Amino acid sequence: LAKTTQPISMDSYEGQEVNITCSHNNIATNDYITWYQQFPSQGPRFIIQGYKTKVTNEVASLFIPADRKSSTLSLPRVSLSDTAVYYCLVTFNDMRFGAGTRLTVKP
């Protein structure tokens, strides 16, 4: 079973910032937090990974509080093409995906 909990779905509008939170209460010391994006009939695509505090790349930011029991993926100014399923994983010895969060971006 996946060790993470995410909202099943979220709706947003173009141009808005979207924050998706993932709970991982049993995260271990060696675990990293990794987020993937998946479009229909395609394999997931790596978005961002972090261990603590904040990580930012060209597509997203990842915020991790000090206790690391949760994390928040932040997508700035989403567009229609960001409609996808987003998965949060805690990865060290476990590569299991949960149900993910289905994000729908509306015009």
Add this chain to the structure above:
Amino acid sequence: ETGVTQTPRHLVMGMTNKKSLKCEQHLGHNAMYWYKQSAKKPLELMFVYSLEERVENNSVPSRFSPECPNSSHLFLHLHTLQPEDSALYLCASSQVIAGTYEQYFGPGTRLTVT
């Protein structure tokens, strides 16, 4: 293009057929994975190979048989499948370094069992 290729992209097979799915990674990674994704369901991890040794087998029926002849190639041999095995089969690879790694996925093989 992620550097992970899968063939065929689509496969229709009868329940008595034997077929194989192929995955090749061009990234120099040391781990490869098979996942199954049924319609509107999460990805299910099937097999993990690390340094060409199988390190995980998630209670997958024996009608699915993986093979990893070298670090760049991964096969999934299929025989006497059931209609419920129809799904998208995804291959992934990663370079495991000190517990942190990114998985790169192939485009998948859409399998239909008739």
